[in-house]
Amino acid sequence: MADNWHPDTLAAQALHRLEEGNGGVIPGWQPAATFARRTQDYELTAPGYIYGRADNANVRLAEEIIAGLEGGRACLLFPSGLSAIASLFRSLPVGSHVAVQAEGYFGTIKWVRENAERLGLSVSFFAAGDLAALEAALQPGETAIVWIETPANPLWTVTDIAAAAGLAHDAGALMAVDATVMTPVLCQPLALGADLVFHSATKYLNGHSDVLAGALVTNEPEAALWQAAIVERHSSGPILGAFEAWLLVRGMRTVHLRVRAASASAQVLAERLAAHPKVEVVRYPGLASDRGHAVSARQMGGGFGGMLSFEVKGGAEAALRVVSHLRLILPATSLGGVESLIEHRATVEGANSDVPKGLLRLSVGVEAVEDLWADLVRGLEG
Ligand SMILES: Cc1ncc(COP(=O)(O)O)c(C=O)c1O
Known part of the structure; x- marks a missing residue:
């Protein structure tokens, strides 16, 4: 990483990559689908750039920044989070066993349920935040990968990453963490022992709801699974578009500011919601009463993230009534x-769905926290 910069500097400076040829202070957009060879000797004009399905300067810059933010050595970007997940599972050898956390982003679980068998993968699901259940799901010598998400959608159940990685490694498996909600600003799972980090970069990394993207990060790019993932992406084609990569780099320049602001506001809102008479329960790892608080406090730094859920007394009808007044x-x-x-x-x-009917999931943005609170009160009391 340039000059051993702090990740905040790395994000803000976009690796200090200037526009070639004119010194523009932001990197340029390079959408070429193919790259010229020299007529005299047929060598590549720019080594490493052959064809857009594998080679794109905007994608590579975004990958370098994400790897740097995670403290990893390599990153692969895909056109959505789910395409990154699908591509990773498609890269596993046929016959592999995988252990997948049962609570997590609905689309991930659905994809694994509907596709694993067809890919020749056997799957064991285990309860989130339950290390004994994870251990029971492992088949030593057979399990290729363990997939966790922490905090996990939509109840924000927390898993101890270091402990889970220890169990996975004891069984000879790799440990993958969906760290979308934590972001590299609040936690770097590779430093805690994970082998792979996944982000739906659609979310906080980009941060402006205008790009779909998925990222995989590792600090062992020599590993067979990573090499297979590179081949898989190249041969089947799910690479992020150049413009999306350019937008993602632009979005990431403020990721540290956005994530810390959202976390601070989420903490305030969670505490106030927990004291509101119309709220049954608040799920937020930042609350001292939350079952995942102690582990989160240990493995996250600088905040507990911008995601919280709360259950409104009175079930679905009451929850939808709250929304109708916002x-x-x-x-x-x-x-x-x-x-x-x-x-x-x-x-x-x-x-x-087995999600509690009165549950509302709130993604806290960077608006003034008092405006957000006033809106929630309007909803709850409207
Ligand atoms: C935690 C988590 N993982 C994965 C995904 C899938 O990512 P994408 O929507 O970018 O395909 C999502 C999307 O909501 C998510 O919230």
Whole structure:
């Protein structure tokens, strides 16, 4: 990393990469799908640049920044978070066993349930935050990878990353962490023993709800699975677009500011919601009463993230009534943008959802916290 910069500097400076040829203080956009060879000897004009399915300067810059933020040595970017997850699982040898956390982003679990068998993978699911359940799910010598998400959608159950990595390694498995909600600003799972970090870069890394992207990061790029993932992306083609990578670099320049601001506001809102008579329970690792507080305090620094959920007394009808009175916080899926979003997960997940019916998931943005609180009070008391 340039000059051993602090990650905040790395993000803000976008690696100090200037626009070649004119010194523009932001990196340029290079959308070429292919790259010329020299006529005289047929050598590449720029070594390493052959064709856009593997080679793009904007994607490489974004990958370098994300690897730097995570303290990793390599990053691969994909056109969405789920395409990164799918690509990683497709890179596992046929016949592998995988242990996957049962509580987590709905789309991840759904994809694994619907596709693992077809790919020749056997799967054991285990409860989030339960190390004994994780240990029971492992098949020593057979399990190729353990997948956790912490804090986990939508109840924000916390898993001890170092302890989980220790169990995975004892069984000969790699440990992958969906760290979308923590962001590298608040936690660097590789330093805690994880082998792979995943981000839906659609969320906090980009932060402006205008890019879909997924990132995988490792500090062991020589590992067979990482090499297979590089080949998989190249041969099947899910690489991030150049413009999306350019936007992502632009978004990441403020990730440290946005994440700390959202975390500070989420802490205030969680504490106030927990004291509100119409609220049954608040799920937020920053609350001293939260079951994941002690572990989060140990493995996260600088805040507990911008995501919280709260259960409104009175079930689905009461929760949807709260939403109907809001004027600032937007009802929409997704998270990690500068604008606050609220979601009734049970409606989004459909009839088979086991999410509590009164639960509202709040992605806290960077608006003034008193405006957010006034909106929530309006919703709860409207
Ligand atoms: C924690 C988490 N992981 C993965 C994903 C999937 O990412 P994407 O929507 O970028 O495909 C999401 C999306 O909501 C998420 O919240």
